[in-house]
Every structure is written in C-alpha cells, then in structure tokens.
Amino acid sequence: MSYDRVRDIDPAVADALVGERDRQENTLAMIASENHASEAVLEAQSSELTNKYAEGYPGERYYAGCEYADEVEELAIERAEELWGAEHVNVQPHSGTQANMGVYLAMLDPGDKILSLELEHGGHLSHGHPANFTGKTYEVEQYEVDPETGYIDYEELRAQAEEFDPDIIVSGYSAYPREVEFERVQEAAEAVDAYHLADIAHITGLVAAGVHESPVGVADFVTGSTHKTIRAGRGGIIMCDEQYADDIDAAVFPGAQGGPLMHNVAGKAVGFKEALTPAFEEYAQQVIDNAEALGTRLQEHGFELVSGGTDTHLVLVDLRESHPDTTGTVAEEALEEVGIVLNKNTVPGETRSPFNPSGIRAGTPALTTRGFDEEACAQVADIIYRVVDTPHDDDVKAEATEEVEALCEEFPLYEREGSIIDFE
Structure with missing residues (x-):
C-alpha cells in the first residue's frame, strides 16, 4: 500500500503506517500472539463496512441497510461452524478478552468463583488477574503448573476444584507450550458441577487444522482470538452448544458491546475461508x-x-x-x-x-x-x-x-x- 490518500490528509499518520509496514517487512515477528494476515484479509478489514452500524444480529438489526452486513456475518458464522464443528458461533466479540467477558456475563453473577491458571504459569489477564475486570468482579483462585515438569497436573487441578468449588473452570493459555487435555479439565468441572470455558485464543488455527486437540463438543464454552494462529480478521469468537446460544448472544450484545466492528467481521469471514483450504x-x-x-x-x-x-x-x-x-x-x-x-x-x-x-x-x-x-x-x-x-x-x-x-x-x-x- 502507498497510503497516498492518508498522506494527503495526514502525513504524520501516513509516515507511521509506512514505518510499520517496513518494520514488519524487515524484522522477524516472533511474538506468539502475532501473525501476518493475507492481503485479502487486510482488504476486507479496510472496506466500506467500516462505515456501517449493525447493532443486533443477522435478520434482527436495530438499523436499516444491513443486508450486506448480514451476508458477511452469516458467512463468517457458517465458516466458523465448519472449521471448529460448533453448534453455535458468535463472531462479534472485539477481542479474545471480550469473548471471555461474554461468557462470564452470560453464565456468572458478580462474586461467583473462577478457577484458572496463574498468570506467571501461562494464564491470561482475562482469566482472573486482579488488575482485570475478572479479578475485580469475581472470586478467583488459580492453579499452577507442576514446578518440576512445567506441565499442568490435572489430578491436582481436580483436587483444587473440589476444595474451591468454582462456578467455572478456565482452560486454554497464553504461555503454555504443551497440548491441553481438555477432556481432563472437563472431568474436573463435571465433578464439581462447574462450567468449563476453554480459551483457545493462541491455538485457534491449530485446533481448526486438527493438529491440536479440540475442546469444541467437550467444554461448555470455547472462546478464541481470530487473528493469531488462525490468521483471520482481528477480534474474538465464542462457540457453544445451542442451549446457551441466546444467553451468549445477549451477553455480547447488548450486554458487553454495542455495534459490531463489521469490517473486522468481514476479515474474519475471509480468513476463515482461507483456513478451510x-x-x-x-x-x-x-x-x-x-x-x-x-x-x-x-x-x-x-x-x-x-x-x-x-x-x-x-x-x-x-x-x-x-x-x-x-x-x-x-x-x-x-x-x-x-x-x-x-x-x-x-x-x-x-x-x-x-x-x-x-x-x-x-x-x-x-x-x-x-x-x-x-x-x-x-x-x-x-x-x-x-x-x-x-x-x-x-x-x-x-x-x-x-x-x-x-x-x-x-x-x-x-x-x-x-x-x-x-x-x-
């Protein structure tokens, strides 16, 4: 991109955009949560859907003129359902964190209990860190990896769950280099009558491609980012069984967000199609x-x-x-x-x-x-x-x-x- 139109209006921003393009071209991106989207995804994300308010869901919008927004969101949903095998998908969350927020708002009350992995052991801020809304809203206890092996001790996780009696257990991590045994986390959740949220933000693409175990159909809720290993438009996603669909959709809008970023949803749709190849x-x-x-x-x-x-x-x-x-x-x-x-x-x-x-x-x-x-x-x-x-x-x-x-x-x-x- 030349950014000529931007330069005509705002040379300072144009310089920054060119600088970022050159930085990406001339450095090696090894931050595990980053990737390079295709030019097709970039083009979709810079489309005229940037201009469109589309509060609500396809066929049930609060504004007129949403026929193409509906078409794009429906495509993103259909492709996500095919990629991950989910019964219900919400593609509107602005990020993986807001996808998690949607689940918490749908299924928990303030003060309910979350059991999740400690941040320094590979967890994520949105799983219950005291600086995050989760730590301020819910009672959080955290499990750790085995200090000798660096692996999650699933027996210890279950024992901790039985003692803490959480309302939801969170699996899926931001700095854990091993495959997650979602079935064993699910067993722990069932033992204490808790929900199980699997946050696959980092491994969405690995799960979609079948090179990592999938929590879809195992955990009650699966959240993820759509711009990391899946390489689609920037944002988040929630997957769940049909029985939770209405609660999840209401928690995302109007519960946690206003109008969806439809240009990002378009980027998700294009990236998901690429991931089906x-x-x-x-x-x-x-x-x-x-x-x-x-x-x-x-x-x-x-x-x-x-x-x-x-x-x-x-x-x-x-x-x-x-x-x-x-x-x-x-x-x-x-x-x-x-x-x-x-x-x-x-x-x-x-x-x-x-x-x-x-x-x-x-x-x-x-x-x-x-x-x-x-x-x-x-x-x-x-x-x-x-x-x-x-x-x-x-x-x-x-x-x-x-x-x-x-x-x-x-x-x-x-x-x-x-x-x-x-x-x-």
Whole structure:
C-alpha cells in the first residue's frame, strides 16, 4: 500500500503506517500472539463496512441497510461452524478478552468463583488477574503448573476444584507450550458441577487444522482470538452448544458491546475461508514443526525450556539456569535491536517482576506465514543464542542484524509468488 490518500490528509499518520509496514517487512515477528494476515484479509478489514452500524444480529438489526452486513456475518458464522464443528458461533466479540467477558456475563453473577491458571504459569489477564475486570468482579483462585515438569497436573487441578468449588473452570493459555487435555479439565468441572470455558485464543488455527486437540463438543464454552494462529480478521469468537446460544448472544450484545466492528467481521469471514483450504492444514503443521526445531536448537545451545520442549506454536525459555544475570527484558531489547521481535515473559516460580521477568516467549506462526521451514527456524535460534549470550556486544549484534536482514530478503512478506500467505 502507498497510503497516498492518508498522506494527503495526514502525513504524520501516513509516515507511521509506512514505518510499520517496513518494520514488519524487515524484522522477524516472533511474538506468539502475532501473525501476518493475507492481503485479502487486510482488504476486507479496510472496506466500506467500516462505515456501517449493525447493532443486533443477522435478520434482527436495530438499523436499516444491513443486508450486506448480514451476508458477511452469516458467512463468517457458517465458516466458523465448519472449521471448529460448533453448534453455535458468535463472531462479534472485539477481542479474545471480550469473548471471555461474554461468557462470564452470560453464565456468572458478580462474586461467583473462577478457577484458572496463574498468570506467571501461562494464564491470561482475562482469566482472573486482579488488575482485570475478572479479578475485580469475581472470586478467583488459580492453579499452577507442576514446578518440576512445567506441565499442568490435572489430578491436582481436580483436587483444587473440589476444595474451591468454582462456578467455572478456565482452560486454554497464553504461555503454555504443551497440548491441553481438555477432556481432563472437563472431568474436573463435571465433578464439581462447574462450567468449563476453554480459551483457545493462541491455538485457534491449530485446533481448526486438527493438529491440536479440540475442546469444541467437550467444554461448555470455547472462546478464541481470530487473528493469531488462525490468521483471520482481528477480534474474538465464542462457540457453544445451542442451549446457551441466546444467553451468549445477549451477553455480547447488548450486554458487553454495542455495534459490531463489521469490517473486522468481514476479515474474519475471509480468513476463515482461507483456513478451510488444504494449504492451511499444511501451514498449521509447519507452525508446530518449526516451533519444535526452534526449541531443539535453543536447547542445544544450553537454554532451558519450560516443560522441556513444545507441542504447540511457542517455546518458553527460562533464562535463570543458563543466563542467571540476564533478564527477559534485557534479552527482548537486545533481540529487537537486531530485528527479532519477541517478548519477555514470566516463568513458573518467577522470582522477578513481571515487568522484568526471567524468561522470553518465542512463537513461530508469523515466521511460518513468511515461508520459514525447520532449517530457517534453527538458524533463528542460533542468532537468538548469540545475542542473548552477549547482549551488549555491538559486533555480535551487527553480525546478527545482517543475518536477520538476509532472512527477511529470502522470505519477504506480500511479495513472493507461491507464498503460503497467497491463497489464490
């Protein structure tokens, strides 16, 4: 995009947009919750649906002129139902957090009990952190991963549930590198007559492609983001059995939101259609293969991975053993200098501040979208090792910058014929 029309009106914003485009082209996005949408998704999200208010649902809008908004939302719903096998889907949540809010509002009263994973052990703010609306509205108790293995101890989770007696148990995580056993969480929920919310924000695409266990048909509610591993329009989604459909829809609108962002719903519809292609199944498997290659090479360099490896799209590195004097913040900043963009992250048993933690989280969805394979991801691991090992060495960082630039040129965004991001 040239952003010429924006530049005519607002050169400052145009400069920022061009800068962001260039930043994405010339750096390696390894934040596990980020990806690169296709040009078709970007085009849908910048469409004239930006202008349309469509409060309500298809066929039951509060405003006139919604025939095309209805068509787009119905397509998004139908494709989501096909992708995940859900009986009912709401595609209006503005984000994964607001999808969770919709479930809580529909099924809980203020003061009800939530049992969820501790944030520093891989959970999410919207699962009950005291700074979030969930922690302010509900009584929250949190479970942890096993400190020795880094895995969720499902027997301990069930025992904690029986003692706490929650109204809802939350599974699905933001920094847990292992496949989730949703059936076992469901068993714990049934044992205490609680609902089970599976938040698959990070793994929506992996679940859709069948390379990760699905909670649809197992958990009472499944929420997710639509812009991470699924690579569709930015926002959230709620899936549930038909018996909860009316309550969920009412909680989203008018309960938690006003008019839906119909341009984002259009981006969801287009991205879901892309995800229904055989190419997407190949992509999702490659995401996992790349994460395994990345993690294995990091281990060869002496890094300790939480849980000892990964089954998913991310690796979580605990720096305390290999680099006790290097915090996740120092590592993140040094890597960003050379063009590798990932995030500092807490680790189980964290002893530092969440703003200056002991770990880093690295994901492979965006690299895989660019066309990276296992060999290229192993090369990235080599660069990460050298930079984290000597984060203040300018010569090392200069050499690393050149390698990152070469990788960006080898695997460009939006310009390469036959790219995995090209679904035509």
